Amino acid sequence: MKKYSIIVAGGKGTRMQSSTPKQFMEINGLPILMHTIDKFKKADSSIQIIVALPKNEIPAWNALVEQHGFTTAHQVVTGGDSRFQSVDNALQYIPNQNDCLIAVHDGVRPLVDTSVITQSYVDAEQYGSAIPTVAIKESIRRVTEEGNEMGNRDEFKLVQTPQTFRGDVIFPAFENGYIPSFTDDASVAEFSGHAMHLFEGNYENIKITTPEDLRIGEALIQ
Numbered sequence: 001m002k003k004y005s006i007i008v009a010g011g012k013g014t015r016m017q018s019s020t021p022k023q024f025m026e027i028n029g030l031p032i033l034m035h036t037i038d039k040f041k042k043a044d045s046s047i048q049i050i051v052a053l054p055k056n057e058i059p060a061w062n063a064l065v066e067q068h069g070f071t072t073a074h075q076v077v078t079g080g081d082s083r084f085q086s087v088d089n090a091l092q093y094i095p096n097q098n099d100c101l102i103a104v105h106d107g108v109r110p111l112v113d114t115s116v117i118t119q120s121y122v123d124a125e126q127y128g129s130a131i132p133t134v135a136i137k138e139s140i141r142r143v144t145e146e147g148n149e150m151g152n153r154d155e156f157k158l159v160q161t162p163q164t165f166r167g168d169v170i171f172p173a174f175e176n177g178y179i180p181s182f183t184d185d186a187s188v189a190e191f192s193g194h195a196m197h198l199f200e201g202n203y204e205n206i207k208i209t210t211p212e213d214l215r216i217g218e219a220l221i222q
């Protein structure tokens with residue numbers, strides 16, 4: 001089956017509180033988004049990469065590609081107002097809806113392990129979906145109206161990306177439309193009636209969201 005990757009980088013990075021979109025911020029001299037794109041190329045050079053960017057940031061991205069001599073092949077598409085919309089826009093650029101595997105990955109997760117990318121395609125072909133998760137290491141507490149109470153961490157997993165799907169699962173799910181409680185692609189696919197297949201992610205695969213995450217990224221990226 002043909003493999004695609006939709007790398008979503010259409011956000012504003014509000015929580016990073018930086019004038020530069022966080023996906024363009026540099027770690028070890030290279031924009032985060034380029035580190036992320038290169039992980040997919042390294043995992044499997046046959047993967048067709050689609051990158052969703054805010055419309056007004058596309059010229060800046062093109063300038064960065066030029067500046068860094070970035071040659072990894074990718075198709076740039078316009079993102080949307082929500083992550084859902086950015087994925088949905090990118091899906092329109094994939095022709096053979098039923099005969100493909102599509103990994104959706106956050107542009108700001110450059111620390112994904114290539115073995116996790118590879119595994120996600122293998123598992124998605126077999127199960128229809130492949131969602132990387134890791135166990136919670138800390139204790140958790142449930143916030144209630146009265147205060148808070150202990151929670152059972154064995155009932156939860158932390159969810160990462162790439163979230164990978166067969167075309168026959170992801171396309172109909174996104175056609176059902178958006179509801180505000182969707183936080184990822186697994187929730188979209190689950191809402192359309194599919195059970196999600198989980199597999200082991202890698203702990204380093206953090207989502208660079210707030211300034212301290214940048215320091216972790218700097219320490220871990222080779």
Ligand SMILES: Nc1ccn([C@@H]2O[C@H](COP(=O)(O)OP(=O)(O)OP(=O)(O)O)[C@@H](O)[C@H]2O)c(=O)n1
Binds near residue numbers: 012014079108109
């Ligand atoms: N309309 C949107 C919103 C988010 N994303 C992407 O989804 C990923 C995860 O989102 P998040 O970390 O929340 O990024 P931002 O939305 O940019 O950050 P914030 O919520 O702090 O504004 C990021 O790669 C982001 O660029 C996207 O493609 N389109």
Ligand SMILES: C[C@](O)(CO)[C@H](O)COP(=O)(O)O
Binds near residue numbers: 106159160161183207
């Ligand atoms: C998709 C995701 O990274 C999985 O953990 C996460 O749900 C994105 O959340 P955000 O609030 O849109 O960053």
